[in-house]
Amino acid sequence: MIGKRIIIIGATSGIGRALAEVSVAEGHTVGITGRREVLLQEIAAERPLCYHTAAFDITDTDTSIAHLEGLAEAMGGVDAIVVSAGGGNTNAALDFEIEQHMIDLNVRAFTQLVDWAFTYFKAKGGGHLAAITSVAGMRGSRQAPGYSATKAYQINYLAGLRQKARKEQLNIVVTDICPGFVDTPMAKSPVRFWVAPVDKAAWQIYRGLHKQRNKVYITRRWRLVAWLYRWLPDWLHERM
Incomplete structure (x- = not known):
């Protein structure tokens, strides 16, 4: 991972919280964000010299960037930003309110966050941007x-930023963290297999970031599943 100061956006629970705990244990200073200020304070109280906090809702696009800029300033600058905030749900009935919420969270808010992070690192002269997508994309x-459509958007957006960084010869690493099933409340699929414990997922993510990989599958066996799923013939995919 580039540098020692990390912001993890969406760290009150699940993968984001576990990754924050791993990062602090490895000697990083970590800024954590989330909607639930009480949970942020509980996490920070465990190691108050290592954490900085900012409580806000990323879907409030009028205020999110101000909160992030304030957090980065309080930390004396940031070397890596991980977007862990996101959400999903099954929606066989095609309830538009469910879809709209996922679009607001996984597309609109996500785009604002990664654009800000990329621009911040461009001005700074380098950095590491990562985001948690999904094999579902x-x-x-x-x-x-x-959910699958918004995660496909995220995967392709990160790939575009990676290409942009290379074309402009910027010292910005862009990592797509692509999990299969992880044992968190967000895993709502009716069919699950190879479910990774959240602590194991966090350590694999941390190691992948430390190696500055473009793509990190969680767990590693999901690389094969992703490859097979991507190249599955349409006629077979439609019958699944």
Whole structure:
């Protein structure tokens, strides 16, 4: 990982919280964000000299960037930013409110966050941007069409930023963290297999970031699943 100061956006629970704990244990100073200020304070109280906090809702795009800029300033600058905030749900009934919420969170807010991070690192002269996407973004899903579509957007957006960094010869690493199933409340699929404990997922993510990888599959066996799923013939995919 580039540098020692990390912001993890969406760290009150699940993968984000576990990654924050791993990062602090490895000697990093970590800025954590989330909507639930009480939980942020509980995490920070465990090692108050290592954490900085900022409580805000990333879907409030009028105020999110001000909160992030304030957090970065309080930390004396940032070397890596991980976007862990996101959400999803199954939606076989195609309830538009469910889809709209995922679009607001996984597309609109996500875009604002990664654009700010990329621009911040460009001005700074380098840095490491990472975001948690999903293997679900490889193909469409009848159970969760909105979720798979928004994750496909994230995967492709990160790839575009990686290409942009290379074309402009910027010292910016862009990492796509692509999990399969991780044992968190967000894993709502009715069919689950190879479910990774959240602590194991966090350590694998940390190691992948430390090696500055472009793509990190969690767990590693999901690399094969992602490859097979991507190249699955349409006629077979439609019958699943």
